[in-house]
Amino acid sequence: MSGSKIKYMQKKGLTFEYIEDKTCILDEKHDSIITLNDVGTFIWKNLIKPIDLQELNDKIIKKYQVGQKEAFSDLKKLITLMKKHNLIVKIDAP
Numbered sequence: 001m002s003g004s005k006i007k008y009m010q011k012k013g014l015t016f017e018y019i020e021d022k023t024c025i026l027d028e029k030h031d032s033i034i035t036l037n038d039v040g041t042f043i044w045k046n047l048i049k050p051i052d053l054q055e056l057n058d059k060i061i062k063k064y065q066v067g068q069k070e071a072f073s074d075l076k077k078l079i080t081l082m083k084k085h086n087l088i089v090k091i092d093a094p
Contacts, residue, residue: 007050007091008079014087016044027085034085039064040078050091053079 015026021038036044042063046056053075060071082088 005052007052008047008082008088009050009091010044010047011087011089025085025087027087029086034081034087036078039074043075043078047082047088 015028017024018041021041023036023041023044025034025036025044027034039060042060043056046059053072057068057072057075060066060075061068064071079088083090
């Protein structure tokens with residue numbers, strides 16, 4: 001039996017808007033607005049449906065032509081921030 005892969009996706013019902021190459025997300029819990037740069041926006045758009053971190057990291061590497069370790073380190077930091085602000089949900093997928 002294979003283990004499950006953890007996937008993440010945007011939390012439903014959030015208020016956000018794309019402005020040029022950035023994304024502004026309303027964090028009602030902390031009464032603030034989180035602004036994502038172009039890479040963060042790319043990640044946010046890929047979180048519309050469930051995706052695991054390795055697949056997301058591969059997409060970042062392909063689009064931005066960065067090293068795997070650098071991309072994964074930055075991705076983990078952003079995912080941690082998004083979890084802290086309750087912007088994404090974790091899904092255990094088979």
